[in-house]
Amino acid sequence: MTENGLPGNLRVRPNVADLLGLLAIMAAAVIIATAGRHMLVPIPASEAGTIHLNPAWLPAYAVRTTLRMFAALAASLVFTFTYAVWAAKSRRAGQVLIPLLDILQSVPILGFLTFTVVFFLGLFPGRMMGAELAAIFTIFTSQAWNMAFAMYQALRTVPPDLEEAARCFGLTPWQRFWRLEVPFAVPSLVWNTMISMSGGWFMVVYSETITVGNTDIALPGIGSYVGLAIEQRDIWAIFYAIVTMMAVILAYDQLLFRPLVAWSARFRTDDGATFSTPDPWVLTLLRRTHLLRQICLRVGDAMTRIGWLALGARPSAPRRTFVPARLVDAAWLTALAVFAVSVGWKTWAYGSTHYTAAQVTQVIGLGGCTLLRVTVTVLVSTLVWVPIGIWLGLSPQRAQRAQMAAQFMAAFPANLFFPLIVVVIVHRHLNSNIWLTPLMLLGTQWYILFNIVAGASSYPGDLLEAARNFHVKGWLWWRRVMLPGIMPYFITGALTASGGAWNAAIATEVASWGDTTLSARGLGAYIAHATVAGATDQVGLGMVVMAAFVLLLNRALWRPLSNYAARHYTFD
Secondary structure (H helix, E strand, C coil): CCCCCCCHHHCCCCCHHHHHHHHHHHHHHHHHHHHHHHHCCECHHHCCCCCCCCHHHHHHHHHHHHHHHHHHHHHHHHHHHHHHHHHHHCHHHHHHHHHHHHHHHHCCHHHHHHHHHHHHHHHCCCEHHHHHHHHHHHHHHCCHHHHHHHHHHHHHCCCHHHHHHHHHCCCCHHHHHHHHHHHHHHHHHHHHHHHHHHHHHHCHHHHHEEEECCEEEECCCHHHHHHHHHHCCCHHHHHHHHHHHHHHHHHHHHHHHHHHHHHHHHHCCCCCHHHCCCCCHHHHHHHHCCHHHHHHHHHHHHHHHHHCCCCCCCCCCCCCCCCCHHHHHHHHHHHHHHHHHHHHHHHHHHHHHHCCHHHHHHHHHHHHHHHHHHHHHHHHHHHHHHHHHHHHHCCHHHHHHHHHHHHHHHHCCHHHHHHHHHHHHHHHCCCHHHHCHHHHHHHHHHHHHHHHHHHHHCCCHHHHHHHHHCCCCHHHHHHHHHHHHHHHHHHHHHHHHHHHHHHHHHHHCEEEECCEEEECCCHHHHHHHHHHHCCHHHHHHHHHHHHHHHHHHHHHHHHHHHHHHHHHCCCC
């Protein structure tokens, strides 16, 4: 008999569950191979500009869109485990990488398209591969920043007692990263991966319908299908797209994210007894397999051995410093100052010859209008979703039910509300500067909700039990128990929601339904109109002003709050 109670000869003998799993893997391989073949065909032969509104085409469009989103998600994970880790591990690198991440988060999707479409199309002239890579990169920009911020914040809030235990066991930096820091970051990273995947749907229309100047390509997918349906005012086509999108979200929620959430529960900082939940059916099915389970166990053992590799110096090893740290810091700060002055001088020289003071003042004023909308969006989202998120996160059953509902709502593109919003505003003669703002709220509030649920779900059960034993209730419970515990998660969610709101301004300050287009006064509408017109100088000015607003807001508000939370609100 083996450890799992099966005879030795049955450990690797496939059963019915193995057959089902292998069939699913083979089907996925065929789908990926077919999609890859379509990426290599010439643009004229691929009907790049032809999208069919017949619902019979939607299954194929759904597959193409889903593959693009998962390709972008894979790239986002690689970015997270390199960029965010480097920023968290190196103080000097963090001084550059985190402000740069603030800027990248603020750059609108259409701003990326303006400068990247030509680049990717030039890599593969006349081939669909260039347009596909441009779409994947665009989706990547809507996913990566949130995941990177979540990883960065988690690495900076590892409990000091766990770090002390790692030093006592003599773990090397490589071992400490894979055996302590990554497991601690997994719950937050899983939830932020879900919201990033859902947030990708918000920009699917813009990633699959590429219109920059004279470049006009519509990639087969749900996003381009929705864009054409909005252009032709086809309500039934929009309904079919919604049903298809919900089916896709349900599929990857059941097959991927629900098992990931259940798996991430093992990395909680307490014993987890208070928050035990039944395993999802996918994990149950996997445990019933023989061959696939053995393969997974072997892969897990191999990854565990890699994580235990003694790479790097032991904590007790003496550190040799050939140059004093103060001299290195002085040289580093000097280099940063020289670089900043050089970039500022080049920017001033270019701007003084291409823009007038009136243009810059106008764009700054538009940025102030968008800032007001972003502020209102974050405040309303905080007041609504912080108590709801805590209530959901403290119950595993409620959190599990809310997981799918939140994914559906977060993935619902604001573009699909354009018909309703435009018709209501036009019919009732409403002010579009005010009533287009709720579209921004639709796409950004979920960053706060998901992070609050993740924080409440990860709250140590023994501390909650201690608060109950001491009869801590009411406002005292919120002020001394729960709010400090979820503060790092809230800051991560609010920061990414703020950046996402700036980015969403490109889609929410301009709403179209057929021939009717409404615009709100703001920086997003300015960049959107400039992008469609192919006015690269105006797009560049709008992007620089937006990046400056976001950078100043993060430096003045979110970063100080993040540092304060890292110092005062960690479990030790």
